[in-house]
Amino acid sequence: MGTEEAARTTTGSGALDGGCAGPMVPRLALGARLRALREERGIGRADAGHVIRASSSKISRMEAGRHGFKLRDVADLLTLYGVTDSAERATLLALAEQANTPAWWRSYSDVVPAWTQTYLGAEQAASLIRSFRVQRVPGLLQTADYARAAVRLVHPDAGTAEVDRRVALRMARQRILHRQPATRLWAVIDEAALRRPVGGIRVMRDQLRHLIEICRLPHVTVQILPLAVGAHAAESGPVTILRLPGGQLPDVVYLEQLTGALYPDRPAEIECYWDAMNRLVVEAESPDETPTILHRVLQET
Known part of the structure; x- marks a missing residue:
């Protein structure tokens, strides 16, 4: 199964039920998909970062699931990567929303x-x-x-x-x-x-x-x-x-x-x-x- 299928599977994953898992699974799934899309287009991290007014290191952290996602940033990256299919864009933007869900340990x-x-x-x-x-x-x-x-x-x-x-x-x-x-x-x-x-x-x-x-x-x-x-x-x-x-x-x-x-x-x-x-x-x-x-x-x- 590729990263696109993985992303679609994750949006309905039982691992997210009840919010116990927090944002990590959707964050990793979205990061992996964005990396695959960027590499398919042959776009460097610095160029991707420029589009969302960020550094290449931030792009690296996003792709590794160690950084949150702004919906605007994800939308801009999807446009840069040539993602025009409305269903895929909706799936990945939904992942971005889940990736920003507060985890239970936020109270700590x-x-x-x-x-x-x-x-x-x-x-x-x-x-x-x-x-x-x-x-x-x-x-x-x-x-x-x-x-x-x-x-x-x-x-x-x-x-x-x-x-x-x-x-x-x-x-x-x-x-x-x-x-x-x-x-x-x-x-x-x-x-x-x-x-x-x-x-x-x-x-x-x-x-x-x-x-x-x-x-x-x-x-x-x-x-x-x-x-x-x-x-x-x-x-x-x-x-x-x-x-x-x-x-x-x-x-x-x-x-x-x-x-x-x-x-x-x-x-x-x-x-x-x-x-x-x-x-x-x-x-x-x-x-x-x-x-x-x-x-x-x-x-x-």
Whole structure:
């Protein structure tokens, strides 16, 4: 299915029902279609940007789904790209409207930096999330107390109200694991993260018990990468790959950093991270061993 068909499918996608997914799916679909149209015409990003009074970098962000869309800009780009079919123009302009729909996390805008919004949108819309964490338990699997301790480590100067807001956001994100249909989560956790008592012994023990319980969910798979493995396939740090529903949109790769994030979006880059993630699965202990490992770490904590 091409990008035009993908765009038409997305306008009626069940992933958008109830507004839980936010604007990310239509934003990605529209961006992909605009890029395809531009490349078909052999038009450079700078020339496209000139038409809508924007930079080439803005065109790049729009095409990657990391920027909102003004209806006038989309209409002007469609004209530039030679799109005269009224049905296709209507479909893409409808996507532009959906792409600007406020997401549920907008009420947390005081604690959601711009570089996180793309990830939150993809996370809420994803049908599958693959994650590797080194220092800490993944946010989707954290208890509130563990999350609070983790937030304080990253934001040591934050007041109680701000910390509470950040924890509430993290807990709200976890709803994707309990909705119907639930998002499939497959996480590989470095053993070091399980042995690092974030928040103290009591908090860590409660977190380990929570992991034991949540591993019982049929759509949650957790593997432990043992310390004995040594060097491994993702030594550069934590990686998250999000697959969106429908099969037409590109996977989203998210590389979180201390003060920002990277979103590699070239097909070769995405493939590289998939390769690393798949090798991690082989290097890690079997999912069947996870409860045993967690119980052992709990006893030793």
